[in-house]
Amino acid sequence: MNLLVIPAIPLLAALLSAVAPGRRGAPAVTLAGAAATLALAVWAAARVAAEGPLISIAGWVEIDGLSALVLLVVAFVAAMAALFSWGYLAAHDYAPRRVRRYGLHFNLFVFALVLVPVLAEPALVWMAVEFTAVFSVLLVGFDDTPEALEAAWKYIALMFMGAAIALLGIFVLFWAQAAAGGGHYSWAALREIAPQLPPGLVVAAFLFILVGFGTKAGLVPMHTWLPDAHSQAPSPVCALLSGVKTVTVLYTILRLVPLLPAEDLGGWMQAIGLVSVGTAAFLLLQVRDYKRLFAYSTVEHMGIIVVAVGFGTQLGAYGAMLQIVSHAVTKSLCFFAAGSALLLVGTREIASVRGLLRTSPLVGTSLLFGALAIGGAPPMAVFLSEFAIIRAGLARGAYLTTALLVGFIAVAFAGILLHVNRMVFGAPPAAETTAPPHALPFTCALTLVLGAIPVLVLGVYQPVPLHALMTQAAAALAPVVVP
Amino acid sequence: MMTAPTPPSVAWLLHLNALVGGMFLLTSFGLVAIRQVQGCVRLYVLQSVLLAASALLLGALLQTWHLYAVGVLDVVSKAVLIPLLLRRSLHDEIHMRREITQVFNIPTALLLALALAITAFFLSGPMLAEAPHDPAAGVNLPIGLAGLFLGGLTAVARREAVPLLLGLLSMESAAFFAGMALAPELPLMAEVSVAFDVLVLVFVVGVLTRAVHERTGTTAVGAMTTLREGPSV
Numbered sequence: 001m002n003l004l005v006i007p008a009i010p011l012l013a014a015l016l017s018a019v020a021p022g023r024r025g026a027p028a029v030t031l032a033g034a035a036a037t038l039a040l041a042v043w044a045a046a047r048v049a050a051e052g053p054l055i056s057i058a059g060w061v062e063i064d065g066l067s068a069l070v071l072l073v074v075a076f077v078a079a080m081a082a083l084f085s086w087g088y089l090a091a092h093d094y095a096p097r098r099v100r101r102y103g104l105h106f107n108l109f110v111f112a113l114v115l116v117p118v119l120a121e122p123a124l125v126w127m128a129v130e131f132t133a134v135f136s137v138l139l140v141g142f143d144d145t146p147e148a149l150e151a152a153w154k155y156i157a158l159m160f161m162g163a164a165i166a167l168l169g170i171f172v173l174f175w176a177q178a179a180a181g182g183g184h185y186s187w188a189a190l191r192e193i194a195p196q197l198p199p200g201l202v203v204a205a206f207l208f209i210l211v212g213f214g215t216k217a218g219l220v221p222m223h224t225w226l227p228d229a230h231s232q233a234p235s236p237v238c239a240l241l242s243g244v245k246t247v248t249v250l251y252t253i254l255r256l257v258p259l260l261p262a263e264d265l266g267g268w269m270q271a272i273g274l275v276s277v278g279t280a281a282f283l284l285l286q287v288r289d290y291k292r293l294f295a296y297s298t299v300e301h302m303g304i305i306v307v308a309v310g311f312g313t314q315l316g317a318y319g320a321m322l323q324i325v326s327h328a329v330t331k332s333l334c335f336f337a338a339g340s341a342l343l344l345v346g347t348r349e350i351a352s353v354r355g356l357l358r359t360s361p362l363v364g365t366s367l368l369f370g371a372l373a374i375g376g377a378p379p380m381a382v383f384l385s386e387f388a389i390i391r392a393g394l395a396r397g398a399y400l401t402t403a404l405l406v407g408f409i410a411v412a413f414a415g416i417l418l419h420v421n422r423m424v425f426g427a428p429p430a431a432e433t434t435a436p437p438h439a440l441p442f443t444c445a446l447t448l449v450l451g452a453i454p455v456l457v458l459g460v461y462q463p464v465p466l467h468a469l470m471t472q473a474a475a476a477l478a479p480v481v482v483p
Numbered sequence: 484m485m486t487a488p489t490p491p492s493v494a495w496l497l498h499l500n501a502l503v504g505g506m507f508l509l510t511s512f513g514l515v516a517i518r519q520v521q522g523c524v525r526l527y528v529l530q531s532v533l534l535a536a537s538a539l540l541l542g543a544l545l546q547t548w549h550l551y552a553v554g555v556l557d558v559v560s561k562a563v564l565i566p567l568l569l570r571r572s573l574h575d576e577i578h579m580r581r582e583i584t585q586v587f588n589i590p591t592a593l594l595l596a597l598a599l600a601i602t603a604f605f606l607s608g609p610m611l612a613e614a615p616h617d618p619a620a621g622v623n624l625p626i627g628l629a630g631l632f633l634g635g636l637t638a639v640a641r642r643e644a645v646p647l648l649l650g651l652l653s654m655e656s657a658a659f660f661a662g663m664a665l666a667p668e669l670p671l672m673a674e675v676s677v678a679f680d681v682l683v684l685v686f687v688v689g690v691l692t693r694a695v696h697e698r699t700g701t702t703a704v705g706a707m708t709t710l711r712e713g714p715s716v
Contacts, residue, residue: 134687
């Protein structure tokens with residue numbers, strides 16, 4: 001089977017949702033499309049785990065361990081978000097035209113997200129990354145409030161600014177390859193001739209792409225749009241934006257890591273990552289909006305991944321891969337729980353929410369569980385990945401970085417729990433108990449239950465194929481010739 | 484500086500390309516400073532034409548048909564379709580707004596622009612030293628990098644939707660201006676994706692700007708600052 005079938009499914013679903021009749025048509029098409037995408041992604045990832053890279057069109061369309069891993073998490077979160085969208089749209093009772101618009105943009109966004117890991121040619125990958133931005137901006141502004149539109153404007157302006165800078169990086173990378181003898185422009189070809197690439201040009205290309213795509217991934221100090229966009233978008237879209245869009249963009253930056261002159265950049269990457277982790281951890285303490293809380297936690301997690309890769313060891317790279325998976329499954333669950341809470345209480349303000357456990361035991365439990373999991377409490381998935389990264393840091397001898405990392409993670413954990421405890425425990429305010437704006441739809445409840453399974457299971461047990469896939473993905477970050 | 488003796492036609496093409504590059508940089512400066520929205524749109528069209536001109540000159544110089552195609556695509560998408568889309572979706576914004584309140588006053592913005600342009604020239608030096616000697620890249624890389632910075636400055640300094648968008652679009656043009664000389668074989672495919680991307684972008688921004696106007700009665704998108712942390716509101 002050609003790998004292009006995988007992005008073709010959401011594209012088809014987008015076209016069908018644009019014409020699907022009624023209020024149920026578009027969500028049904030979206031859900032079917034996302035389920036099919038997930039099935040194919042699991043199949044592709046399983047084959048990569050067993051047999052190594054899959055090549056459909058050599059140099060253009062191929063996936064290796066790293067891209068298969070990204071594809072897998074994107075498809076999983078997209079399927080969960082499609083399930084949640086069903087109930088979310090039903091609860092808001094939008095007009096059929098608005099539902100079709102949502103379906104169209106949602107599926108186009110998933111199409112772009114799936115396209116990024118499937119393509120192997122950097123210029124096309126740039127295009128796919130840019131698609132993830134232009135197709136999601138109208139989803140960010142979907143609520144049509146002044147705040148949502150402000151967030152959408154900031155989002156698209158910074159996305160495009162980042163894209164232009166990254167585009168120059170893509171050109172410089174091609175230039176470096178031409179200087180080293182040329183050949184077809186693809187991730188694999190670049191990695192093979194990495195030792196011959198002029199180091200100055202590779203570093204320049206890396207810096208352009210780090211700044212450009214780092215803006216899109218939400219690395220500090222280019223993160224300012226992220227809490228706005230990730231709090232104003234409809235909740236299922238937040239799950240996609242925060243859970244996997246950031247990871248997908250970060251993936252393109254990670255593709256350049258094996259090309260770099262080894263000794264130079266590890267320290268810099270650790271520093272850049274730590275700045276993101278630290279800034280986000282302290283900003284977490286002073287949020288007033290619980291969706292912004294989880295958005296800042298995304299900035300923190302992106303920083304952790306960059307630090308882990310900066311360690312430059314196989315152990316660190318494996319920790320980073322584990323963190324990508326655990327972040328995607330956990331953060332999307334957090335946004336589903338936050339979105340459910342928003343449906344129930346009708347406000348995003350932390351101070352106005354009390355006693356969620358009594359208002360709805362399921363939502364309260366999910367929010368608390370999500371907060372504990374994303375903060376890194378054992379025995380959930382994020383604990384395992386952060387533990388692996390800390391262990392990698394100690395093994396590498398980077399004691400200062402590791403100590404700072406542990407400190408920041410502790411601050412972030414305290415910040416998240418501080419806010420979520422206030423929302424979950426206590427007695428609900430009288431007004432909310434009498435008239436909740438929406439009842440919790442069945443599919444939303446189902447998403448919360450299904451979404452919690454991998455968060456819990458991956459903390460204690462890793463399926464053998466997933467382990468194989470992550471090992472391959474971690475190996476893809478190492479240079480071909482070990483110095 | 485040419486080391487080997489070059490045929491007169493090549494030297495002419497290089498000189499012309501340098502002239503086009505200088506004018507390209509001037510249009511970037513213009514976008515930072517010009518007040519009229521319509522003037523900004525015209526300047527962007529001129530910049531796109533200059534980008535296409537450089538593509539054609541480099542195409543002749545490097546004997547590659549890719550760049551001719553890039554030039555044609557560029558004129559069609561950026562000098563014709565984008566202004567058309569802008570005029571259709573944001574007619575009032577372009578024709579009825581003259582004065583723009585900027586974040587910096589104009590002399591300050593121009594001084595910043597000058598500093599950024601000089602920085603770009605210094606930054607491109609070490610990169611050029613790494614690669615095989617290439618006179619076209621020697622012109623296009625520093626100018627493209629400067630244009631990228633100036634476009635960023637425009638996007639930061641402007642508050643109105645259309646000039647802000649034009650600043651972003653000029654960043655992309657500038658990245659392309661540099662890229663054509665660095666990687667002559669890549670741009671055709673890149674241009675196809677970029678042309679498609681910018682058209683979708685302009686469409687999306689048009690939709691968004693009209694929605695902002697409907698909701699808030701203004702298109703000074705840079706002045707929207709309700710989303711922030713802290714105990715206010």
